[in-house]
Amino acid sequence: MASRYGRRKGDRVVTSAEDREFNREYERAKRSAARADRIEPRAKSARYDRRTNRIVVELRNGATFMFPAELAQGAGRGIAEASRRLRITPSGEGLRWPSLDADLSLPNLLAGEFGSKGWMAKLSRNGRGAVRKEEQPKARSSRRSKA
Numbered sequence: 001m002a003s004r005y006g007r008r009k010g011d012r013v014v015t016s017a018e019d020r021e022f023n024r025e026y027e028r029a030k031r032s033a034a035r036a037d038r039i040e041p042r043a044k045s046a047r048y049d050r051r052t053n054r055i056v057v058e059l060r061n062g063a064t065f066m067f068p069a070e071l072a073q074g075a076g077r078g079i080a081e082a083s084r085r086l087r088i089t090p091s092g093e094g095l096r097w098p099s100l101d102a103d104l105s106l107p108n109l110l111a112g113e114f115g116s117k118g119w120m121a122k123l124s125r126n127g128r129g130a131v132r133k134e135e136q137p138k139a140r141s142s143r144r145s146k147a
Helices: 016-039 079-085 106-110 117-125
Strands: 006-009 012-014 043-049 054-059 064-068 094-097 102-105
Touching: 043 079, 043 094, 064 106, 079 094, 094 106, 102 106
Parallel strands: none
Antiparallel strands: 006 012, 043 054, 054 064, 094 102
C-alpha cells in the first residue's frame, strides 16, 4: 500500500530514495558480475578422464586445465564412481562432487592449491604437493657457431 511517505514493504515503509539507492547498487552488482565473468576463470565443463586419472576442466575462454585426481582433497577417493556426479557451480567458479562432499575452487586449483593448508602440507610431505614451475628454456644465442 502506498502512502505519502513511500510504499509499504513488509513491516516497513520504503521510500523512493531507498528504491533509487537499491537500483543503483543492483546495477553496480550486475556490472561487477559481468566484468568478473569476462576476466576471471570460469568452467564451462568438467569431467574425469579414467585413462589418465585426471580431472579435465574446459574453461569458458577456450583453455583446458587438467590435474591428477589424487591431488584434489576429497576427490581422490572413489573418484571413478563419483565422476558421473561431478558438477560445476552455477557461477563456474567451482567444482563439486556431492557424493564425496568435495568442493574445489577453480581459481585455487589454477593457483596450484588442491585443498586446505593441512592437505597441501600432507601432499608436500608425500612429494606430490609441490607444483613446480617448469624451468624456462635458456635463451639461445643468435650467433651460429662456426664448426
